[in-house]
Amino acid sequence: MAILSRTFYTSSDTVQLAQDLLGKTLVSTIDGVRTAGIIVETEAYRGPEDKAAHTYKGRNTERTKVFFELGGMTYVYRCYGMHHLFNVVTGQEKEPHAILIRAIEPTEGIDKMLERRKMSKLKAALTAGPARVTKAMGILTELHYALPVYEADSLLTIETGIEISPEQIIASPRVGVAYAQEDALLPWRFRVKDNIYTSPAK
DNA sequence: CGTTGGATCTTCT
DNA sequence: GAAGATCCAACGC
Numbered sequence: 001m002a003i004l005s006r007t008f009y010t011s012s013d014t015v016q017l018a019q020d021l022l023g024k025t026l027v028s029t030i031d032g033v034r035t036a037g038i039i040v041e042t043e044a045y046r047g048p049e050d051k052a053a054h055t056y057k058g059r060n061t062e063r064t065k066v067f068f069e070l071g072g073m074t075y076v077y078r079c080y081g082m083h084h085l086f087n088v089v090t091g092q093e094k095e096p097h098a099i100l101i102r103a104i105e106p107t108e109g110i111d112k113m114l115e116r117r118k119m120s121k122l123k124a125a126l127t128a129g130p131a132r133v134t135k136a137m138g139i140l141t142e143l144h145y146a147l148p149v150y151e152a153d154s155l156l157t158i159e160t161g162i163e164i165s166p167e168q169i170i171a172s173p174r175v176g177v178a179y180a181q182e183d184a185l186l187p188w189r190f191r192v193k194d195n196i197y198t199s200p201a202k
Numbered sequence: 203c204g205t206t207g208g209a210t211c212t213t214c215t
Numbered sequence: 216g217a218a219g220a221t222c223c224a225a226c227g228c
Contacts, residue, residue: 179218
């Protein structure tokens with residue numbers, strides 16, 4: 001499989017990229033052990049205008065500083081004090097956009113993912129949900145913040161995967177962002193239709 | 203099946 | 216001091 005080049009993350013609009021990422025393969029390599037899965041659910045966050053984004057109004061803190069780099073870097077942060085959520089920074093320098101990876105369909109290293117999730121049998125709950133994805137792949141804020149996903153020796157890479165046609169993509173409002181008022185209604189959540197690792201179509 | 207509450211870090215008021 | 220880009224176990228039907 002081929003690693004996507006850095007230009008993939010900088011040459012299109014973030015909302016388009018969130019759709020383009022569906023079908024691509026997220027790969028984590030820790031201590032030589034590879035775990036991988038097809039991306040089947042994403043959400044776009046477009047600071048500084050987007051009220052739901054951590055970079056709303058250009059907020060630049062220790063946590064969000066990687067947003068301001070050129071696209072293709074990882075943004076991992078802690079959510080509700082106990083989960084790690086994984087994003088890919090997109091766009092140009094000083095353009096604080098990112099795409100949250102919400103669900104994957106496991107393809108490689110499933111035994112390792114089951115072990116990390118303390119599960120015995122493969123089912124959708126293994127990697128359906130942003131915090132589940134990071135747990136299954138061993139992604140941690142301390143270990144995986146601000147890494148290039150376009151470099152072959154990176155702990156996290158994104159590679160080519162399967163073709164997803166526009167008809168297979170479902171757009172809907174983002175999850176858990178009611179506080180963002182009118183921006184909460186933007187249809188910036190994208191899912192692969194009929195995939196069991198995302199919630200069913202409505 | 204649906205609902206509830208606990209875990210507990212970062213950031214902003 | 217409060218709330219958040221969440222998950223899961225423990226309930227009650």
